[in-house]
Amino acid sequence: MKSKKKLQRILLPLALTLILIGIGVAVWLAASGAGKNRHAEIKDAANTNFPLRVDFVDVGQGDGILIRCGNETIVIDGGERDYAGAFVAYLRNEKVSDISCYIASHPHNDHIGAAPAVFSAFNVHMLMTTAFSELNTPTNVSYEELLTAVEAERDCEVLFVKAGDTFTFGELSLQIFAPVSESTNHNDMSIVVKATYGDVSFLFTGDAEFESEQAMLDAGFDLRADVLKVGHHGSSSSTTPAFFRAVDPAAAVISCGKDNVYGHPHREVLQMFENAGISVYRTDRDGTVTICSDGVDLFVRRSY
Ligand SMILES: [Zn+2]
Incomplete structure (x- = not known):
């Protein structure tokens, strides 16, 4: 016992x-x-009939992004003023009438130049932009035209967003990661937003550069995303190795103009993606890039 x-x-x-x-x-x-395997699988899209559809519209040297999820339509930027007609035509061709939310990533012409044309062509229900202190307020024509266009739009809610804000549009959730703090470099004032539908997520970075990327890392946000809209048209002033590792994307999209004077995308950024075996889509080579999802996998279609 x-x-x-x-x-x-x-x-x-x-x-x-x-x-x-x-x-x-x-x-x-x-x-x-x-x-x-955390990453969604990337397949060629036989059609684009999916609950989530993201179009990286070919607007030359600039950004113009159309996101549709259920009945919600979100537009980020739209390219230069010279591309406004083409961007509006693209949206019309896609049967866009109301825009739930227009996100003006930052006040540079290659992003918001087309914004006044978008506001006059469609009913825009909400504008997301960034607050600037008085001395740091942009003075360029594109920004002033955007403010005038918003004033003319009835019933458009204006939100000054900052890092940490979250929003829900139907089944799409948006998390704002930047700007974390004010910067005199307006690229680093870019609104960086992660959009998540089901198990898949996209990270839209505007032209955020090193300073903003480091601030997002320091803030401890969950930057992981299946698709990275590469910052600043693939410039080497963005996408530090640390930021890239934190996002750990399965696919990258670079929005840039053919033979642009800046040499975007830069070789070192492309090399980093290549070394990691990441699929890279480029509007200068692929035309408009459409990435759809059922919330599990990703389906890609290129217009070229
Ligand atoms: Zn830009």
């Missing part, structure tokens, strides 16, 4: 310890995502 009790005294704690270790390992595996 005595030895049986002794055995129990040894075995019971041992069994409990093993159970606790087992639970610990299970929790760690779940938290780290080990054993499961």
